[in-house]
Amino acid sequence: MEFTGSYAGEHTNGRMEGKGVYTLPTGTKYTGEMKDGVFHGQGVLHFTNGSKYEGTWEKGICKQGKYTFSDGLEYDDKEWDYCDGNDRRFYTERCNGIKPAGESQLTNMDPSPVIPDGCYDCGDGFYDPNSRVINDYNHQYLRNADEEEHGWIVRTCRRGWDQAVGPLRWNSESEGR
Known part of the structure; x- marks a missing residue:
């Protein structure tokens, strides 16, 4: 990971290692475990819009996690089946059912x-x-x-x-x- 933000936390041999807080130039903050200068272990990305991503990281790559939107809606990468390749329904269609043939919903808003x-x-x-x-x-x-x-x-x-x-x-x- 190229060091372009600021880091406050534990170090080993001059590298970010252990628990710490890494703040990116955008204001997004990662709070969690680091190893050899990259995200590794349990950590949370806190975005400036109030949303967050909690995950398990390996060598800088997130292997499993959960995204929570600022309004509280959660996206778990193992359980989320909304708007993926297998299900293209809008959220309101998932909640309220699909309309009869010929009355397609064009947007998530009903009526569009x-x-x-x-x-x-x-x-x-x-x-x-x-x-x-x-x-x-x-x-x-x-x-x-x-x-x-x-x-x-x-x-x-x-x-x-x-x-x-x-x-x-x-x-x-x-x-x-």
Whole structure:
């Protein structure tokens, strides 16, 4: 591990070893066991958004763990079966069941928000590609999109002028156009 943050804790032969706290430049903190300068043993990554990842580390690689979102929702890497390759349902579909044929759910929100014509649903609001502005679903300004986000939204997100077509189906059809 290249030392780019700050470390407070035990050392052996000048290397981070034993228990300590390593703070990355982003503000994320690892609290736990170190060996030969890398995460090794039990440790917790505390993210600046209030979420955390508790895990068992071997030579800097997490072998098993549990992510807890800031709202308390837990993701256990052995038990989490939401939105993986075998189950593509939205969380609300898992909780409330899938709708009858012909009434597909396009987003996790039910009903899905209406997106203005010419705009895209980008998950936290809608995106106007002409102004490159993202507003929340109540039409309040959120941010301007940079080139990378603009490209991602245009390639992958649900379009307001085609509310009946979901993003996965549209992407596969539009690739050849």
